[in-house]
Amino acid sequence: MPALTAHRLLTDLAATQRRRLALAVACGLLESALALLAAALFAWVASALLVNHQPLARTAPLLALWLAALPLRGLFGYARETLAQNASLAVRKRLRRRLLDHLAELGPVAVAGHHTASLAYQAVEQIEALDGYFARFRVQLVLAVAVPLLVLGVTFYLDWLAAIFLLLAAPLIPLFMALVGMGAERLNREQFAAVSRLSGHFIDRVRSLTTLRLFGQTRRAGHSVHAAADGYRLRSMRTLRLAFLSSAVLEFFASAAIAVVAIYVGFGLLGYIEYGPADELTLFSGLLILLLAPEFFQPLRSLAQHYHDRAAALGAAERIAELLNQPVPANRRGDATHPAPASDKDLLVLDAASVAHPGRGTVLGPVTATVKRGDTVVVTGASGSGKSTLLQLAAGFVAPEEVGTCRRARNLRFAWMDQRPLLVHGTLADNLRLADPQADDAALTQALSSAHLGELLARLPQGLATPIGEHGAGLSGGQAQRLALARIFLSAAPLVLLDEPTARLDRHSEQAVMAALADLQAAGRTLMIATHHPALIRLASRRWQLDHGRLKELFHG
Incomplete structure (x- = not known):
């Protein structure tokens, strides 16, 4: 049987909650569809009032439908988050039970080769580090592909040149996510290893506190714990610095792309652009394109925000997979082939x-x-x-x-x-x-x-x-x-x-x-x-x- 890897472990765990995650994705798609509907209704009402000079009473049904779509979108968003959180909770419970069962199968002699503080950290903190991956990133990964395609299709129908602007800007975000992700994954692996060492270092000093006091070494031991904790602080700040820097870069590119679309729509409506479909722009189509542009980038921006959850999950899953790959002694497995003794005595x-x-x-x-x-x-x-x-x-x-x-x-x-x-x-x-x-x-x-x-x-x-x-x-x-x-x-x-x-x-x-x-x-x-x-x-x-x-x-x- 091939060794368990971090990617395979996360994939196998996700398969156990396929139904909940699929429902969460469906709720996310419905949430985005309602956002598109609300944007279309708002643009239609604005065009009817400002261009067609229709009375406000005639647009009241559309306004009522628009107002109804907003809370309904919130309900689907709540359902998406609840389903994903429940899936994450079930996955973490399942993995923690699997890890503890594996430790029980290994037996005390094999487990003695691992520091108790490190094992406790793996069973608690490292498994908890998978929460963001299943509660946010896994669902957002699907939405980051489906929702922009949906928005792109509607924009292409309204104005193919504006759709091309969005399409050209879209690959920049995944590109920077991949570049940042490689560094973040390495930093998270180092951070988890540092915390395991820090946990063992601290518990060893606590256990030896009486001996340290007898030999007058408590101050020196305190300095060593402080130095280890400060090293962990520096690693944590390095990881956060990378995450915030990547978010700033991604926000810049998304904002720049939206600004380009807004300039195109504005100059097109003023008649300064005569190329392609620009002279066919109306208040309805132009306003709808402007409202859809942020919706196009929102799933990608959310995915970028949660991309560090993936890096943290991969770093934690790698350490957990190493422990799960440790072979169980044959006589402690349920499939042991040696029969019981022939005599009842x-x-x-x-x-x-x-x-x-x-x-x-x-x-x-x-x-x-x-x-x-x-x-x-x-x-x-x-x-x-x-x-x-x-x-x-x-x-x-x-x-x-x-x-x-x-x-x-x-x-x-x-x-x-x-x-x-x-x-x-x-x-x-x-x-x-x-x-x-x-x-x-x-x-x-x-x-x-x-x-x-x-x-x-x-x-x-x-x-x-x-x-x-x-x-x-x-x-x-x-x-x-x-x-x-x-x-x-x-x-x-x-x-x-x-x-x-x-x-x-x-x-x-x-x-x-x-x-x-x-x-x-x-x-x-x-x-x-x-x-x-x-x-x-x-x-x-x-x-x-x-x-x-x-x-x-x-x-x-």
């Missing part, structure tokens, strides 16, 4: 499975092993031997090489916990319900008790509504680890994967965590634990030893 079957990372070669394997229901498998080995990679392979976060296979029980659910459990800014209940959003307070309390946090809960005045900060701020390391264990009790997942669950804990917290793990073991859960801790090794019914990615089973109890 087998949760996980590894058959000559190997894992390789770019630039590092093979870091695990080949591994051939089976994990059965109720096993407690402890994986030991030196740092860098592949323990964490083995757990990631078991979870499906990474894919094995094409030669080996990793088969899991059908619809296998697993729970994951490592040395730094994920805790979000919110309450205790919010963090627990990450495992089971429908759990009631009684289930949450029972899960905390199972993780040996019952005493802590009893001491908290707000109970489950007690707020905690991001990364567990307000809790000790042991309490944060046991809160993550409480989520495992709440999840009821049959397979539990734990990566160094007792690292950096004091003795009391270690004992509480080990007691909770023993309870999970007694409940029949299947545990896979990567650890060096002797007490956790004693929990094992099976022990695997990893040495430079090669697995050896030391005992099978």
